[in-house]
Amino acid sequence: MPELPEVEVVRRGLDAHVVGHTITRVEVLHPRPVRRHLSGVGDFADRLTGVKITAARRRGKYLWLPLDTGDALVAHLGMSGQLLVQQADIPAQRHLRVLLELDAPNDLRFVDQRMFGGVWVSDGGAELPTEVAAIALDPLDPAFDEDAVVARIHKSSSGIKRLLLNQNVVSGIGNIYADEALWSAQVHGERPGNRIKSADVRRVLTAARDVMIAALAQGGTSFDALYVNVEGDSGYFERSLEAYGREGEPCSRCGSALVRAQFMNRSSYFCPVCQRRR
DNA sequence: ACTACGTCCTGCTTGC
C-alpha cells in the first residue's frame, strides 16, 4: 500500500487490534517476504513466539511493532503487501505469506502478491529499528525539519520528483503523492532541485504534507482490493486525486488536458500548462 | 560521493 497515508491507516489498525497481544504461533508460508531476516526463517519464528506486542509505530512507509523482548517486528508493504487482522477460522488466502497467531480470536496475516514487501525482526529495535533510523523523517513527524529538507534539495541536481521519492531526503512520499504535491505547487517534476526557488520547494513540501493528511482523513487511496486497512476495507481518496491516473482529463485549475509521461521508468501525471519545466 | 538504471515478483489489462 504503499504510501504514507495508507501505511498510517494500517498502523492505526494494528494499534487498535494487536497491541497488547502475545504471538502464540508463527508460520512462514513463503520464505521470500522474510528475506530481510538474515538469520533465517527458523530464527524469525523463534524470536516472535511467546512475545508480546507493546506498540505500533511508523516512519515513512515502514511499520514496526515494538516487542516486550526489546526487539521489533518490522514490516514494509512494498507494492502489494497487506497486514490483515482476521478471524483465525478464515481460510488462508492465496497470497498469505506469514501467519502470526495471537492470544486473541484474530490472526495477524502478512499477505503480499508480488512479495516486494517483507517482515523481519530487528534486534533491539523496539525504540527505533536501525533499518528505519536510516531513512529521513516524514512530513507528518513532529520533528520534521522543513528547512533542512529544502537545503538538501537545493544541493542536488536531480529532478524534484526523484528527490521526493528518495526516502533518504524525505520519507513517506510515493508516486501518487509526489505527483499530487507537484501539481498542487505547480512545479514540474523534472526541474533540478538546485534550480528551484526556496519558496517553491517549500510549497511542494507543504503540499505533500497537506495532501497526505487529506488522504489519511479518507482512509487512504485505493484503486483496487490490494490497498486496504487491516480489516480489508478500501479508502476513498482516489476520488480526490487531481493528477495521478488522470491522463487526458481536464486540469481542475486551468482546464488543460493532463498529460502522462514516463520518467524514472514510471508514470508521472501533470498539467502541461500549470507545471512548466522552466 | 552522487546519480541513474535494471531488477526483484505476480497478475491484470491492453493490443495485435
Place this chain on the structure above:
DNA sequence: TGCAAGCAGGACGTAG
C-alpha cells in the same frame, strides 16, 4: 479467442 507485451502505489544493488 489466444498470446505477449505493458503496466502497477517500492526500494535495492550495481554501474557509471
